[in-house]
Amino acid sequence: MAAALDDLDRNILALLQTDATLPLDEIARRLGASKTPVWNRIRKMRDAGVIRGEVAILDPDKLGLESCFFVLIRTSQHDAEWLARFLEAVRARPEVMEAHRLAGDIDYILKVRVANARAYDAFYRALIKEVSIFNVTSTLSMEEIKNTTALPLETVSGMG
Template identity: 35%
Template sequence: MIDERDRKLLALLQQDGSMAVGELADRVNLSLSACSRRIQRLEEAGYIAKRIVVLDRERMGVPTTVFAMIKTAHHSDEWIEAFRRAISDIPEIVEAHRLTGNYDYIVKVVLPRVEHYDVVYKQIVRKVELFDVSASISMEILKSGTAVPVDYAE
């Protein structure tokens, strides 16, 4: 069970994972040691999955985003595992989701330029058979982030 201080700590850590424990303690009105223990408890309980650094995509040379909607005629566990392996080997694919509805999967691909999408597409189709792929280029990012709401945690 987590309380409001835990939720505030989690929200602060999502904003800046490198924030010093002393500053976190001040912001949630705890002693340094109590704050440190809470963070450790939240990590051990699995509320904090990992700590990462978010890189600037422009500076990293991958400013273009393409969303590929994928249909497959195959739904066996073996095909799904082969697809999972195929996309996990492609660093430009930063997210993949299995869907309900008209498409089976959506993958988010970050690229140096839109023409590079063909390279990624060919890497996938060499490894797994697809029925249909429809790609859309993101024109503008309206909202992006990794933070999740903290109010629902129990």
């Protein structure tokens, strides 16, 4: 169930999505509010799980992780045991940045970040050693056009 947010909540979240290191004084100043109500709202949104955490966003290229692969997976097995092994394998692999179960012809898509094709091949070999997969199609991203962690808050309803 979605949390009920008003304009001040959305504005606080918008600032935090841009820079979570902003001091409370600066957030309150930018929003024309006093510190205590802003702090109370931030605390309330943390307690409600709206704010799940605060992290540093690293540059993969500067860390030598220049290759981003999207891995499309089809399975012929849909039993609980296979699913448990698959989820464990995917969650244990640090190269997997995102994993989604899909509707349609493809069962899962993974976003995998590695140094190069050789590193991707090592990832692929390790994955298929851990779990049986019917079909894997991998595509290399040639250019990242947009990458954001910011959610579209202007579309969030005030209703909860």
